[in-house]
Amino acid sequence: MNTLEADRILAEELRRIAPDVDATSVDRGGDLREEFDIDSMDFLNLVTALNKRLGIPIPDADYPRLGTYAGFVAYLSEKAG
Amino acid sequence: MTQFLMPSLGADMDAGKMVEWLVQPGARIKRGDIIAVVETQKGAIEIEVFDAGVFERPLIQLGAKVPVGAPMAVIRYDNEPAEPVSAVPAPTVEVPAAAPPVEAPPAAAPPARPRPGARIEASPVARRLAAEAGIDLAAVRPSGPHGEIVLADLPAAPSGAAAPAQPPTGMRAAIAAAMSRSKREIPHYYLAHSIDVSAAESFVSRHNEGREPAERLLLGVLLARAVALAARKYQEFNGHYVEGAYRPSTPVHLGIAINIRGTGLVAPAIHDTDQLGLTTLMAAMRDLVVRVRGGRFRASELSDSTITISSLGERGVETLFGVIYPPQVAIVGFGTPVTRPWVIDGMIGPRRIVSVTLAGDHRVSDGHRGAMFLGAIEDLLEKPEAL
Numbered sequence: 001m002n003t004l005e006a007d008r009i010l011a012e013e014l015r016r017i018a019p020d021v022d023a024t025s026v027d028r029g030g031d032l033r034e035e036f037d038i039d040s041m042d043f044l045n046l047v048t049a050l051n052k053r054l055g056i057p058i059p060d061a062d063y064p065r066l067g068t069y070a071g072f073v074a075y076l077s078e079k080a081g
Numbered sequence: 082m083t084q085f086l087m088p089s090l091g092a093d094m095d096a097g098k099m100v101e102w103l104v105q106p107g108a109r110i111k112r113g114d115i116i117a118v119v120e121t122q123k124g125a126i127e128i129e130v131f132d133a134g135v136f137e138r139p140l141i142q143l144g145a146k147v148p149v150g151a152p153m154a155v156i157r158y159d160n161e162p163a164e165p166v167s168a169v170p171a172p173t174v175e176v177p178a179a180a181p182p183v184e185a186p187p188a189a190a191p192p193a194r195p196r197p198g199a200r201i202e203a204s205p206v207a208r209r210l211a212a213e214a215g216i217d218l219a220a221v222r223p224s225g226p227h228g229e230i231v232l233a234d235l236p237a238a239p240s241g242a243a244a245p246a247q248p249p250t251g252m253r254a255a256i257a258a259a260m261s262r263s264k265r266e267i268p269h270y271y272l273a274h275s276i277d278v279s280a281a282e283s284f285v286s287r288h289n290e291g292r293e294p295a296e297r298l299l300l301g302v303l304l305a306r307a308v309a310l311a312a313r314k315y316q317e318f319n320g321h322y323v324e325g326a327y328r329p330s331t332p333v334h335l336g337i338a339i340n341i342r343g344t345g346l347v348a349p350a351i352h353d354t355d356q357l358g359l360t361t362l363m364a365a366m367r368d369l370v371v372r373v374r375g376g377r378f379r380a381s382e383l384s385d386s387t388i389t390i391s392s393l394g395e396r397g398v399e400t401l402f403g404v405i406y407p408p409q410v411a412i413v414g415f416g417t418p419v420t421r422p423w424v425i426d427g428m429i430g431p432r433r434i435v436s437v438t439l440a441g442d443h444r445v446s447d448g449h450r451g452a453m454f455l456g457a458i459e460d461l462l463e464k465p466e467a468l
Contacts, residue, residue: 016226019204019226020206020231020343022233034396039395040394041299041301041370041394044367045367048295052295057293
């Protein structure tokens with residue numbers, strides 16, 4: 001998957017969880033959970049939604065790579081064929 | 082026939098606004114069915130029934146204020162005689178003069194969606210700010226992912242002028258009422274303890290390995306389950322203090338404090354928490370968090386909690402001291418887990434430590450029992466396999 005597509009999908013799924021945060025205005029290198037004010041339950045729901053949508057496993061062990069918006073996009077574009 | 086009364090909405094709210102009837106006159110209803118939606122300071126509350134029967138007719142018009150305890154509808158339950166018997170005198174209903182509660186004739190049954198007066202979907206923060214600014218949500222064009230109104234859809238507030246001092250509104254007013262009453266009436270005492278959750282965290286990691294995200298656990302579920310099991314044993318922390326007397330509860334309905342982004346917090350109950358295994362409890366907590374953040378939950382979830390936990394999760398500070406939600410008599414607070422040097426069998430090593438606190442009601446219990454209660458939570462969390 002190319003970066004633009006991964007970016008669009010991540011922004012869409014984040015919007016379902018934090019509808020009042022605009023993904024285009026956040027710090028892409030900042031802490032994702034801080035930027036979107038999401039807790040561990042929100043984060044798990046985000047991972048669950050992306051797992052269902054893209055069919056990639058996203059194990060707990062990969063969470064460190066998902067700490068920033070930019071890192072999350074890179075991870076998705078790498079893992080989702 | 083029986084008058085169905087507006088249920089309690091918890092200690093901090095005494096009325097709601099009727100926004101939607103979900104059943105037609107003559108409809109069969111069963112235990113747990115949602116018959117109506119009422120708008121409150123905390124969001125949309127679903128009103129459920131607790132016995133099977135037939136919904137005869139509504140007694141409240143859309144848009145009318147419904148005080149707690151006011152007759153909302155007439156229901157003929159299966160376990161009662163068919164003739165109209167009303168042993169209870171109808172309480173007076175307090176409503177705005179412009180919208181008296183009239184018995185809707187059958188012809189005026191609620192039409193199919195969309196209906197006038199139906200609830201407008203909006204995010205909690207957009208709803209709060211619109212209410213504060215006097216913006217009519219019906220005039221706002223929604224752009225949210227589910228067709229709801231989000232913050233960005235609201236017209237920008239006039240800039241330049243400093244906001245005038247205002248009394249709290251909406252959910253903040255509800256929190257202010259409940260917490261002021263708590264601090265006025267409940268003689269709190271506080272205890273704090275540090276618990277090693279290394280084993281509990283490893284248990285969660287092992288459980289989650291190789292599992293789909295939908296099947297995974299969070300540490301917070303283990304914390305909730307440990308508190309529920311301990312509360313079942315230590316009855317002076319699980320119940321309600323009403324009319325000068327403590328009434329312990331046999332069921333444990335654990336209230337979970339849930340932060341709603343930009344709005345405040347609510348602490349709805351998960352019914353019979355102590356009867357739910359970890360995976361069932363995890364599913365119940367996920368469901369509750371999603372519904373609450375979407376601004377919609379059930380009246381019984383707001384009024385039934387017998388003890389509450391408040392947990393800061395992974396982003397927070399080390400210790401949280403709670404304020405008891407009346408008429409409950411205890412609240413357990415968990416801070417953010419931290420890595421600390423810890424002594425085990427004479428050796429120092431890094432361990433994952435979480436601070437746990439208890440705010441207890443001194444009319445019902447004291448520090449000695451409180452310490453045993455926190456000790457029981459510690460024992461449970463140190464042997465997560467037994468949870």
